Amino acid sequence: MQPLYSKPQTNDPQPLKESIRDMIRLQKDYQISDELFWEIFNARVLLNEHVDIDNLLTTMPDPIAKA
8 A cells, every 4th residue: 555645755854944944044143032033933934924034123113233
């Protein structure tokens, strides 16, 4: 019996989703509060919304400078 669905076998690890890469860059490039991080995470990763992180953090009332 064959499985109903199977991915082709590859030796390459699965590439990270773009949204996860954005969150990694957010952690590396900015010093933000945990609350703000999870707010952005929810929008970008869980809801898969496009979030321009650089624009968001530089246009806030108290802009967050790059670390």
